Amino acid sequence: MNKSPLFLFLIICLFSGCGAYFNQPVGVQNAVYGERTPATAKLVEMPKPKEQIVVGVYKFKDQTGQYKPTELGSTFSTAVTQGATSILIKALQDSKWFVPIERENLGNLLNERNIIRSTRQEYAAKADPNEAVLTPLLFAGVLLEGGIISYDTNIITGGFGARYFGAGGSTQYRQDRVTVYLRLVSTSNGKILNTVYVSKTILSQSIDASLFRYVNLNRLLEVETGFTRNEPIQMAVTEAIEKAVEGLIVDGIKDKLWEVNAPQKQVDDFVAEYDKEKSEADLAELYNRNISENKRGRFGLEASGGIAVMQGDYPSPEPKPMVRGAVKFFFNPAFNLSASTNAFKVGNTGRLDAGYVSLDLNLECLILPRDVVTPFVFAGTGIEFNKKAENLHSKAQFGAGVEYLVSSNFGVKLYGEYNIAFSDNVDYIVSGVRDDFYYRVGLGLTYYFPKATNYKKK
Structure with a gap:
């Protein structure tokens, strides 16, 4: 029995599945700087502006109102991150197009400035007329508004499995999706200059294999292996926000809201690449289906x-x-x-x-x-x-x-x-x-x- 081709094939598949265990995090790991997403690289490599834009972000919040689904009951943990404002500000800084100013905790900033003024007035040994006054706060030319507007779970689920005489394996997958909207607002007249909509799928996978076999009358062999991999939701939100920032910048270039400090050919190629991606997205449906009118010749x-x-x-x-x-x-x-x-x-x-x-x-x-x-x-x-x-x-x-x-x-x-x-x-x-x-x-x-x-x- 042990020399049969089927048995040898199953044993090979079993140990190939164990390969996930050869790199297990079995020890304590040091803190590391956050990972970059594919959108981060494109954001950093974009052509730079002639002049950076001062932008204010008051709150970029979770508008889904969803909590983490559990099999055991309710939970008060939210489904998506509540720190999307920090992610957006980091994306704005990475792009080098914007100068973000503190608006989320503006009350803390104003209180601290009042403390500085009070301290100078009450405890200064003598007034110095040449002492520099507290510099004024920057004001934003544009505001960024929006938020995480949906988190859809189990938009695709599936799997495959097979078992023969106690030996087999299976794989399962699940796909969720997070969606963000980002809009650019003029502070001079309140006009909404642009709105960008970006979605990102989140993949979860599990693979397992097992062998349950009597090798002789009194001896039972049982082997199991497998692993589960879940794409971090925070990374998906980060990538979606960075992609939205990229879209805002390119749309602003096309609408001549700001100027680029780069040769015109480089700008044209960059915008053309963006237009191609947008046109492909316009032809796409849910589940990455492309609905271009005709895929076949006549x-x-x-x-x-x-x-x-x-x-x-x-x-x-x-x-x-x-x-x-x-x-x-x-x-x-x-x-x-x-x-x-x-x-x-x-x-x-x-x-x-x-x-x-x-x-x-x-x-x-x-x-x-x-x-x-x-x-x-x-x-x-x-x-x-x-x-x-x-x-x-x-x-x-x-x-x-x-x-x-x-x-x-x-x-x-x-x-x-x-x-x-x-x-x-x-x-x-x-x-x-x-x-x-x-x-x-x-x-x-x-x-x-x-x-x-x-x-x-x-």
């Missing part, structure tokens, strides 16, 4: 191969090879007509080995035409005949499959179809009252002509 050529299985009057059907070539015409993104030529064999062990050619016309429907992966269904009619152009039958067929777009021009598809011949002579024997039928299963590649031949936008 015309396509398909080549596929597979097997055909006869279901006729003879017993013991054998899978036989099949090849197919097809031409597709899309009259809208979801529906197309497919004309195909199929060469295939059907057979039964020791009884039948016959070759056929079929000409099929199908109407196909893509269930998710704007997604990279889409299931599809099809139905149609056709004729079939042998290599001598004899034994001609009409038929109908229907089926289903799934297609994955490797690129904008190539798609890989896996499909199965059910063919009903309107004849009982496909296997060259007429017996009983039921007509013959057969299955075909294929794997193919479709080439879609470039988008220049695509549909016109309506």
Whole structure:
């Protein structure tokens, strides 16, 4: 039993899962400076302004009102950080575009300034007319308002697992999402100059593997391993806020609210990159689905191969090879007509080995035409005949499959179809009252002509 390939494979998978334990935090760790997010690097590398903008942030707060979900009951711990104002001020400083001034705890600042004045007046040995007075506070040209407006849990959950004779493993995942809004307000007239909306997903994963097996009559082997990884919510909030600050800066450049201290070409390239990202975001739906109008060209050529299985009057059907070539015409993104030529064999062990050619016309429907992966269904009619152009039958067929777009021009598809011949002579024997039928299963590649031949936008 221990030498079986399946057992060895499971043992390898088991110990590969234990790799997460080779770097466990088993000791006391020193304090470290906070990690940078991917948005931090882009914020720091942005072109710098000709003059920094004085900005005030009174409160950038959690507006979700949510508490951490627990399985045991209620909790008073909030779902997201209550220190978003500090995160925003740090992002403003990192960008080098703004001079943040203290407004969140303005009362503390004013009290301290009053203490300084009182101390100077009451305890100074003698008044010095040349002594510098307390400098005035800066005032902000713009204010930043907004907050964390939603925290959605379990927007996607799923997993996979398998177990065989006490050995197996499983994986589970969950995705949450946090959303922030940030708006820029002019202090001179109260006008809202810009608003930015950014969302960030939060991923949680768990993987485990186990083995529960009697190695002999009196000895039981039980092994378990696994790990769980949760993306920190604070890091997700930080990245979303930094991304929002970046958006405010670029939108301000485009609206000529401020000037950039950089060559015009560098500014144009930077803005173009931002516009491209925004246009892609405008085409995106929830769950990172891209809803660009047409992912496939209007015309396509398909080549596929597979097997055909006869279901006729003879017993013991054998899978036989099949090849197919097809031409597709899309009259809208979801529906197309497919004309195909199929060469295939059907057979039964020791009884039948016959070759056929079929000409099929199908109407196909893509269930998710704007997604990279889409299931599809099809139905149609056709004729079939042998290599001598004899034994001609009409038929109908229907089926289903799934297609994955490797690129904008190539798609890989896996499909199965059910063919009903309107004849009982496909296997060259007429017996009983039921007509013959057969299955075909294929794997193919479709080439879609470039988008220049695509549909016109309506």
